[in-house]
Amino acid sequence: IVNISVNNVQELIVAADMLQLTDVVNLCCEFLKGQIDPLNCIGIFQFSEQIACHDLLEFTEDYIHVHFLEVHSGEEFLALTKDQLIKILRSEELSIEDEYQVFLAAMQWILKDLGKRRKYVVEVLDPIRFPLLPSQRLLKYIEGGYTRLQGGRWSDSRALSCVERFDTFSQYWTTVSSLHQARCGLGVAVLGGMVYAIGGEKDSMIFDCTECYDPVTKQWTTVASMNHPRCGLGVCVCYGAVYALGGWVGAEIGNTIERFDPDDNKWEIVGNMAVSRYYFGCCEMQEKWVEVASMKVPRAGMCVVAVNGLLYVSGGRSSSHDFLAPGTLDSVEVYNPHTDTWTEIGNMITSRCEGGIAVL
Structure with missing residues (x-):
């Protein structure tokens, strides 16, 4: 007679299996099914x-x-x-x-x-x-x-203020002065030898603040704030100005573009993007925005880089037909500004969005 209970069934079934007592194993299984x-x-x-x-x-x-x-x-x-x-x-x-x-x-x-x-x-x-x-x-x-x-996407549920610097000659990381405002989802740009940290969020609060790091004095200073608080924005430098594009503006994905002039220490609204976007890569921009050929696939959260006069756009998210939920893409397109055409090239091995891209 085998007495099976919730207290001994696991040990009993393991022992019976080791001893090849099939009948006992079956009894234990039936007991567990009943529980x-x-x-x-x-x-x-x-x-x-x-x-x-x-x-x-x-x-x-x-x-x-x-x-x-x-x-x-x-x-x-x-x-x-x-x-x-x-x-x-x-x-x-x-x-x-x-x-x-x-x-x-x-x-x-x-x-x-x-x-x-x-x-x-x-x-x-x-x-x-x-x-x-x-x-x-x-x-x-x-x-x-x-x-x-x-708030937790970038460092285990904590928005950070610490900053690290990598020395490409010595091949090691060191910490430098911390940001005045801890945040994540910010944009970063380099202009005139200065590093600009723009926007971001912490604990559901989206910021419009901009900080500037001077590698000589090794200090962050606060400069003019943007016109709109933004996180998940795109940032790039063009013709001596810093551009901030899209991102989350409150509960909405914005399509406005702001430009910061470091000489005047001022942000100004300069236009709208054709499509609201967040977490996308930015490359060079023209001072005047003109309409060019559309991508073959609508995207958000994609990576963008310029190589040898061509614009490469990879991955991102795209809505399905009939406005259904967005899916992650593995496709890559190349834009030729001389012919104003897009060409699809080989897909990435893995679909991805909100990634990073660099030219070596």
């Missing part, structure tokens, strides 16, 4: 995977699929490994009302430990069928959650 509920099914699922008990694993997976809406609300769901989560999210058997519930479950898992899990964002969101998401609900989620996410 399963939305609060413990993840734990049983992980245990059955650990001991390679395929019958129990299949049973718990089916249970999770059927009771998904209850299961993903529990603490155990947040303890899933990345691979276990993806396996569940990919299932065609999930009992859901709409795809938005799967998206929320994925984001809930990521946000549980954003500092460690943000590197898995692309993998975890890959199973989401974004074309099936209600677009308005997704936009509300992005708008409502952006500032909550932004």
Whole structure:
């Protein structure tokens, strides 16, 4: 006679499996099946995977699929490994009302430990069928959650004021004077041997402030503020002025452009972009804005760089048809200003947005 209880079932099934006592293993599996509920099914699922008990694993997976809406609300769901989560999210058997519930479950898992899990964002969101998401609900989620996410995107939920400098000759990093205002999502530009730190945000507050670093005195000084607070903005230098483009302006993605003249210590609004954008790369700009040929794919969050007189645009986000949720791109386009044409070249190996790009 074998007495099975919640206190001994795990040890018993492991021992029975080692001794190849199949009947005892089966009894333990049946006992666990009878104990399963939305609060413990993840734990049983992980245990059955650990001991390679395929019958129990299949049973718990089916249970999770059927009771998904209850299961993903529990603490155990947040303890899933990345691979276990993806396996569940990919299932065609999930009992859901709409795809938005799967998206929320994925984001809930990521946000549980954003500092460690943000590197898995692309993998975890890959199973989401974004074309099936209600677009308005997704936009509300992005708008409502952006500032909550932004503060932790760059350094484990903390906006920083510290600044580091890399010496290309000695090949090492050193710290220099800190910014007066801790922030993330800021823009940075170099003009006249000075480093400008522009905009950004901290704790849901978006800044219009601009600071200037003098590498000779090794100090930051405050210069004129922008006309609009911005974070996630694009910044570049052209003809002796600093340009700040787009970014989040309050709860909206802005399309205004500001120009800073260091001689006059003044920001002025100089125009609008054709498309509102955030987190994009910037290269050279003309003093006069003219309409040129459109990209083959609408993008936001892309990388931009100029090489040998050609403009390379890679990755970013693009909306699906009928204004559905945006998807991450791996495509690359090249603009020739002489012929005013765009040409598609080979895709990147990995789709990406909000990345960095450099010319060597």
